[in-house]
Amino acid sequence: MLLEGPVDLSGEDVRLVESPADVPEAPADGSHILVIASTSLDGPSAGTDTVRAAVAAAASGASVHVVPLPPGDAERREALLRTLGLDPTDLPASGGTAAASPPRGAGVVVLLTGLSGSGKSTVARAAAIRLVEEGSPLTLLDGDIVRRHLTAGLGFSPADRRTNVLRIGWVAAEVAHHGGIAVCSPIAPEDTVRRQVAALVAERGGRFLLVHVATPLEECERRDRKGLYAAARRGEIPDFTGISAPYDVPGAPDLRLDTTGRSVQECADEVLALVHSVRENLDA
Structure with a gap:
């Protein structure tokens, strides 16, 4: 009572x-x-x-x-x-x-950040599939899915992009609060916004992991089948991260990953190893 x-x-x-x-x-x-x-x-x-x-x-x-x-x-x-x-x-x-007393859940949020074409979404999905196969309660917050269901109506202005990342962060923090793993893969170019997401996760008792998918710009442009980088260089796409808008390179990520010349599974292995090590420490 x-x-x-x-x-x-x-x-x-x-x-x-x-x-x-x-x-x-x-x-x-x-x-x-x-x-x-x-x-x-x-x-x-x-x-x-x-x-x-x-x-x-x-x-x-x-x-x-x-x-x-x-x-x-x-x-x-x-x-x-x-x-x-x-x-x-x-x-x-x-x-x-x-x-x-530990907060409920002590789940994990993995945020993969990097330029368009760096491979972050592909690696995120591969790591997520492996975690599901292991039996982990997992939520994948991929860019296209989020834009369709969570942030429909937002554009690509700097302000809308910040809102997009913060909404992803809020959902991911709730997943971690209830003991799950959230894997997110927005570009998230601003250091201040990434720090805000980390704070949201900490407030809900989760562990935040930042993975910088550090594939060089030249390689990202080489992979660009949609011609977005070329259009941005012609001035047809404003505020394009890496060309006409800045990308704040993370100073001390939990993992820095260059996907150049590497298989998807090899890169996913590194993300999984990071998640496993953190979860073992949480369970200890």
Whole structure:
């Protein structure tokens, strides 16, 4: 139950809980589990996970009281406990804190950025297929699909391109929040926008991986079957990244990949190795 007003718990068997690790395995019948946790759909879900664990443990007959107090506010925490007739220094707990609890999911967002024709979409799709074959919960946010379903109506002005990448980032962050892997392959030429996407992912508890598909401009132009680069050089396509619009080369990506002269699977292997190493660290 949500604690909506003062209750006198002095003299009662009270267990203070601030993280899932604090929840007793077999609380005594008639005891009280006091959960101090911030529960929200908009941020890390440690509080929600703590409440869920406490309710499950209390099935034997203990009462669960939930106090929606943000973690880290020691002054308000102490005032709250004294209001309930409790001594903050004399409550049994495991010593965990909600802030130390991992956010839900801890999924991964892989953003492949590079010039048009660099091979980022092809490598992204190959890596995504391999991850699906391994059983990973995966969402592929490819440029053409996103333009058709998520950002229909946006043009190719600098402002619309920023919006396109940020929308991709928001969706990818939600995927990571729920434990999945999102593989994205927009051009994403601006460093500031890529950093904004990384921040969105971090806020939702995910791990952001930046892959710079660093295929040289000359090779990208050589591969251009649609003649986009040639048209851009003639001035027919404004704000074309790499020709008439800048591309901010990532300074320290998690992986830098030149696809020149390499097979798609070879390049995908490098992306997979990166994802696997990160997921192993998250699971450790």
